[in-house]
Amino acid sequence: MNLTVVGLGLIGGSLAKDLRSKCIAKHIIGTDKNIDHCKKAQELGIIDSYLPLEEAVKDADLVIVSVPVNATLKVLPQVLDAISDKTVVMDVGSTKSEICKAVENHSKRSNYVANHPIAGTENSGPTAAIDGLFDKKTTIICEEEKSDPKAVLLIKVIHEAIGMHVIHMGAEEHDRHIAYVSHLSHVISYVLGKTVLEIEKDETNIFELAGSGFASTARLAKSSPEMWTPIFLQNKKSLLKSVDEYLKNLQDFRELIANNDADSLFTEIGKINDIRRVLEGLELKRAKGH
Template sequence: MKKIHIVGLGLLGGSFGLGALSKFPELQVTGTDISEQNLKDALTLGIITEAKEKPDSDTDLVILATPADTLGALLKETLDQIGENTLVIDLGSTKAKLCREIADHPKRKQYLAGHPIAGTEYSGPKAAFADLLDRKVMIICDLEKTDLTLKEKAYELFDALNLKLRFMDPEEHDRHLAFVSHLSHITSFMLGKTVLQKMEDEKNIFDMAGSGFASTVRLAKSSPAMWAPILTENKENILASLDGYISNLTAMREKIANSDSEGIYQEFAEINKIRDILDLGK
């Protein structure tokens, strides 16, 4: 592997660039970003070795790390541009719609649908770091539709970055992510909004905000430019997850309204089992 091109030089794209260069010092990493400032920062920070609008014809991998609602058009445009030995990988948080849109493209075999389960609440090239992907899960969808030889280029990079690969179909991916990722971001943003609204009346409310509040609302610091498109791209699954969440909140409100201390205790004790599940996954 000699050349990688990255479109979108924020947290994920930037971390892929830094990680790849740390493992392959002779690698040429070109890239572009819609933001001129991001592009300048990426060059300054050593995320890319050269700014370039389009990948060279002999580029091994093109990584697309832009907002979810831009990936459909960008993927088609990129596939139209590349030579026969280039593989395109997207890092989007939604997969089903994208895979449907690209299903009949003549270069479909040169595309790998990926999603690294990695990130922080920060965004932009300055938030990127080389070890972001270390020991993180990389979900791959529709693997059988990607050319066997080109897959090896992706595997070489994934292995070097110490990513753990998991395979699933696009619909399963989107359904699961709606519950374990997308819903948690909505919850965090809405908790933040609720407290900000309260702050309009009681200026000292944040003086009482401890570590529990900080950890719960942390995701509300995430990029709106990234998350607003995810919620519309995966709308049906997210609506289903929200319906379940709202139903549970309503039931808990009823228990509190009825001073049902025993019912609250029993429900919380049952939910405590998630601790064992999460500990098992570490």
């Protein structure tokens, strides 16, 4: 299969690596508005060659659009304009409603499969691409009824081949759920980073005291503004709902501490520990291949 990857960052690069190692992609063309990313991806063997967008996609069997979600709104219609009828196109964006809306009336809408592999790290660019990033993770295909069934089948098969569990969902349902289990985590991690960086100005060397707990909670605060600014804005409605619930819960938790309410605090934390069941159940399920 001839694969073209539009956007040679962490996700596009890692998909190219895995699809090559699984013998799914034979020849890989890359394209990126940043020419340094093209050169670096070629140097790393992630892509075989690079070309301008229209040329890169016109003879592809599969095009993966892996650019920030604001850029996807512009690039995805361009890709659909430029491809042949036989080409299948997928994206990897962390939002789905606005992206699906941007191409809903496109004449090649059925060539496109709306897709979101839930995998990543806090790093970006082609050097951040890693082997096996998607193994035992989940990908979500949205609005499958608007895509050609054979295109959906292809997208399903290649994700399963790289170790993923494929689920299906409406675009709005996707955005509502992902607001809670991904976007909210990023917001609270960014705000933790900000709060501690601010106090660092007055309290020198405060980070000397940071342990693995802080590192874990603040890890997502390293994520790039190029990727996350447009995600937050495209998923504004659901994200604000989750942030407002979070703010209310944090206020309540604060009051338990302020009131020295040890019993309620103990009970509350005990209930929250249920998150262990959820996270470990999930790990177990994934380890068993679902």
